[in-house]
Amino acid sequence: MAQVYTDADAPLTPLQTRTVAILGYGSQGRAQAHNLRDSGIRVIVGARQGLSWERAHADGFEVCPIADAVQRAEVLMLLVNDEQQPRLYAEQIAPALRPAHALGFAHGFNIHFGQITPPNDIDVFMVAPKAVGPQLRRLYLQGHGAPCLIAVHQDYTGEAKALALAYARALGGTRAGVYETTFQEECEADLFGEQAVLCGGVPALIRAAFETLVEAGYAPEVAYFECLHELKLITDLIYESGIRGMQFAISDTAQYGAMTRGRRIVDTHVRQTLRDILHEIRSGQFAREWILENLAGRPVFRALEQADAAHPIESIGETVRARMSLGKE
Numbered sequence: 001m002a003q004v005y006t007d008a009d010a011p012l013t014p015l016q017t018r019t020v021a022i023l024g025y026g027s028q029g030r031a032q033a034h035n036l037r038d039s040g041i042r043v044i045v046g047a048r049q050g051l052s053w054e055r056a057h058a059d060g061f062e063v064c065p066i067a068d069a070v071q072r073a074e075v076l077m078l079l080v081n082d083e084q085q086p087r088l089y090a091e092q093i094a095p096a097l098r099p100a101h102a103l104g105f106a107h108g109f110n111i112h113f114g115q116i117t118p119p120n121d122i123d124v125f126m127v128a129p130k131a132v133g134p135q136l137r138r139l140y141l142q143g144h145g146a147p148c149l150i151a152v153h154q155d156y157t158g159e160a161k162a163l164a165l166a167y168a169r170a171l172g173g174t175r176a177g178v179y180e181t182t183f184q185e186e187c188e189a190d191l192f193g194e195q196a197v198l199c200g201g202v203p204a205l206i207r208a209a210f211e212t213l214v215e216a217g218y219a220p221e222v223a224y225f226e227c228l229h230e231l232k233l234i235t236d237l238i239y240e241s242g243i244r245g246m247q248f249a250i251s252d253t254a255q256y257g258a259m260t261r262g263r264r265i266v267d268t269h270v271r272q273t274l275r276d277i278l279h280e281i282r283s284g285q286f287a288r289e290w291i292l293e294n295l296a297g298r299p300v301f302r303a304l305e306q307a308d309a310a311h312p313i314e315s316i317g318e319t320v321r322a323r324m325s326l327g328k329e
Helices: 027-038 051-058 066-072 082-096 133-141 160-171 183-198 201-215 220-229 231-249 252-265 268-282 285-295 299-309 312-328
Strands: 019-023 042-046 062-064 075-078 102-105 123-129 148-154 178-180
Touching (some): 019 027, 027 042, 027 133, 062 066, 075 160, 183 268, 201 312, 220 231, 285 299
16 A cells, blocks of 8 residues: 655645746646645746746746756756657756756656656656646645655655655645655556556547447437446546445446446456556556657657547537537527
């Protein structure tokens, strides 16, 4: 079982005398910057000229080039996309690092797979909120928080864990629970969850089920409602009370069909495929594939993205959602 920390375990002291530089002002960067500031932490934003710079400035943050932000801050949180981090680190962060700097990540990919190798005389930690940026911000404002994972890769000062806990608390994470992990565990489990369930498995199952109904002559709108629209109702129930709680909330007919047929969908073949996907992640095969894909200009990424966008469920969904939104006006 992972160690769990709450407010009582995470004083803000390690952060209160330091400046935090948020490097990258996208969805996650913006939410973290706001939560930190509202927790009384001094925050500056390192960004490139353009939309991110303008948005951070409009939000009232002091904004400067990334290399300048590194020089001026003691704690650096690197929040640009994984594939952009190695080059940004090599060109603008590494030259400005000094002993006792603390370098933070929200995902373990580039440390675990060796794309970024920090010097030995800095702290390297991770705080990974289990929420997308807008949700992280919304929960904080509501007086709640998103659970966070923390990990320490390098503890030069002896304060890296305390710093990670303080950072997680400033985000609101200790209100919901902060769980200790490692860069390896977070990275591999996160990639697996994304690929096998959240962003890969579930959408693939939705499309396949939609296609099955439409091919059998059912109206696309009916197929959309049954295979996609109602998924939110079920996931909300699971989120609130677990799978068993969801089963109590649905009809006995639905529960019997789910218990007898769901096991047939996730059969021995699917379970072996899950093991294969996990092996590809743990062996580094997926990481190498993704790194090479970016070096090649993303030909596979773009082709698959176009194919997904052209799937009939997207056009049907746009029509159905537009009708529902008209009813709200």
